[in-house]
Amino acid sequence: MKIAVVCANGKAGRLITEEAVSRGLDVTAIVRGANQSAAPQSVEKDVLDITAEDLKGFDAVVDAFGAWTEDTLPLHSTSLKVLCDALSGTDTRLLVVGGAGSLYVNPEHSACVADGADFPDLFKPLAAAMAKALSELRKRDDVKWTYISPAADFQAEGKRCGTYILGGEELTLNDRGESVLSYADYAIAMVDEIVSGAHIQERISVAGK
Secondary structure (H helix, E strand, O other): OEEEEEOOOOHHHHHHHHHHHHOOOEEEEEEOOOOOOOOOEEEEOOHHHOOOOOOOOOOEEEEOOOOOOOOOOOHHHHHHHHHHHHHOOOOOEEEEEOOOOOOEOOOOOOOEHHHOOOOOHHHHHHHHHHHHHHHHHOOOOOOEEEEEEOOOEEEOOOOOOOOOEEEOOEOOOOOOOOOEEEHHHHHHHHHHHHHHOOOOOEEEEEEOO
16 A cells, blocks of 8 residues: 655654554655655655645555644645645545544534633644644545544544544543543554544544553
8 A cells, every 4th residue: 555644744643644554555755855754655745835746656645744833723724725626536535634523422513612611722623723724634635634633632642552432523531531542553543544444424432542
């Protein structure tokens, strides 16, 4: 299976790339600078400049783009549109590293994690930007997308346990009432979904056991 990881030099992108390579997938990193990931081949290109030709021939493309500052938050929508437009009408699947703030916390799907009183103000702009990108993605019936949200406590340096809980649109808690996940275990879930292709045009979520 041939896959591309966009922004493979980032924390999530690097671990997803490493996991995919370890399973024998043919991985290409698409990065702005020198390739620092485990991918044996790379393309040096900004995500906003990616074209349909760049993504031709891949079975799946992982969008691991991240933006954190106020002036770059709109790029969550902009970059995702670039990738969707490049993959429009093709069989290549797009898998997006998503956010947890838009996960629902009630069966009616009328309230999200980011709506909670204890949700940190610091992360509200990021959650809103990522929720907007997801809302726009849901309208794309011309792309075989899958959006994967992590747990609320998404730990970059968390240990790799090798297991996870697969959820849907609602926030999932483990047996201890926690919503926590390491980047390493998220990478496992991402590659599992790449291989299976089980949730086309769906948002799913992952939590740690």
